[in-house]
Amino acid sequence: MARQTAGKASKQEGSSYDKEGLIRELGKERLLKNLRRMLRIRNFEVRAESAYQQGFVGGFFHSYIGQEAVQTAAIDVMGEKNWWITSYRCHALALLLGVHPNEIMAELYGRSTGNAQGRGGSMHLYSDRLLGGFGIVGGQVPVATGAAFTIKYKNIKDEVAVCFLGDGAVAQGAFHESLNLAALWDLPCIYVIENNQWGMGTKVDRALSVKRLAEEKAPGYGMNGYTFDGMDFFTCYDGFRKVHQEVLKTSKPVLVEVLTERFKGHSVSDPGLYRSKDELKACMAKDPIAHFKADLERAGYLDDALYKAIDHEEKEIVLQAMQFAEESPWPSPSVLEEGVFKE
Template identity: 40%
Template sequence: MTELRDRSDAGGPTTGAVGGGAGLPAPAPLEVRIAVYKMMVEMRDFESRAYDLFMQGLVKGTSHLGLGQEAVAAGFAAAMRPSDYTFATYRGHNHTLARGASMTAMMAELMGRRAGLMAGKGGSMHLTSVPHRMMGSYAIVGAHLTIANGAAWSSKVRRTGDVTVCFFGDGTTNIGAFHEALNLAAVWKLPVVFVCENNRWMEYTPISSVTAVARPAADRAPAYGLDPVLVDGNDADATLATASAAIQRCRTGAGPVLVEAETYRHGGHSRADPGKYRPDEEVKAWLARDPIPRFRARLLESGVEEVVLQRIEEGSRVAVDAAVREAEASPPPDLSLVESDVWADGGSSWRR
């Protein structure tokens, strides 16, 4: 696990003893860890079902699943306070669920139904729930890091103490907006945590084969005067601890934090991609590090009763079933929505 360190001892990234070892902070309170487990199970069930619905043709378009990456979304969400802001990418289902958006509304959005989170106008890649401070899922790589800066700048100007957490993939670290955003955040000392979910694959290409440094985010941190922070993104205790430290640091006005969470997506890049280009041994090794069974085992070791976890798992299945049922029952969106909400007056008129 990686701890946030002072600049004075900044060197290479701290890879640390993943999942255990000396010098670790005490684990979070058990009720927080159980809540994190519940989030992860719900994310897994929700996305697994969304995938099945794609295969049945009930979900149209495309979708980018975060199966296997749940510990990052859950760990960070558990460390945020309700008024903190989330910005995510098109692989944003987990981050939207984590902030408390309704499963039914999300599933209906994926299915293009009236009850959708955005009434069907955004789709899978743009899940947004402003009441939950989930400020959007952005589908053009890199842009939302600069937008996250704006939310953080606003919090600073308005002195609210809120922190912005911005998630992105390893591929983002090679686009210009990443570098513009990191520099500005550092110069302005913005309360923003940038979280790179390094799942090793930039779409269909190994990130290592197109990146000048070994750790695409952490190795760039020193260029912006930031500490390199590396965390095992498949270890929910580690992500929770790193998130808590990073958010706390931001809240005290110390400026931005860049975290690289090492993880793996169980599936392909998007719906159309079976992910066959990945070596079997690599997939096998990462499946063995699946964050959910791993965290489950650790909770049992920590004294949580089996029945508590079973109840969470059963509850999640019931909730996803209900969400699918309610989404399916929702009619298509009203066609008047085509020309609604281009402008704040609710319409789309461009002439007078």
């Protein structure tokens, strides 16, 4: 865990966890499972983006490439039995929560076999514990706050609500209103700002008035704020574990900022001309999957042959999902108004 600001009385802590000890604690089987999870996300995004460029996918498409360590670590720490809410960059979280790649790809293709029967597309995915991807910037934050209220109202002691949002959402009024209510009512919600440095095409330091989003925003609501390195799985794991334990113990909200960076534009249609080639190269040198792979190799848990085998298996799963989606039927116009409230 990199840094912390606690409530109204500021204090900071340096990185204090033992990576080698954490690797031994988690063990080979569990870490290879997380490698597989990250490779599934990476392969899914690469092939789905290709499908978009070939005209199979319509609407918007926001890639999670470069940020895989964040939500993978969060799910592994906290488990699926929580309420999870995120933005329109939602493919990864759906995959991590067990939604089958066939179902997600079919949704991107707009087919009736999709996650929302072809009606939601890339930005709106759901599961029993995923309350949705939200196309409105910051729109998920009040929903997460409501989920945390439900947990408290029902006196559920072993669950929290986890809300992922981008740095661009921090300037939205809904973000501040939600944090105020969560702090006022002591709601068990973990708000995670995935600061990938760019709100669409605007650098974060040109859009927000503070440098450390969690550490400087949280004290205004009497909340604890933490900053993690979002490009390192183990830093995220250690940080989320401590935050999760804190929220379960106190039933109070926490604000987290994970410093990460997307390797693609804001969406597929964004060429990312606001970043130079050198900046992008430096960003991609911090690839969380490559660094995770290197950590497992040093621990003796992984070699190049095993890595290639896992990557190939995940690639084949995604290619099969693309075939499934392409062969799936289109929704019938007769069901277009089903599920729509009408007086």
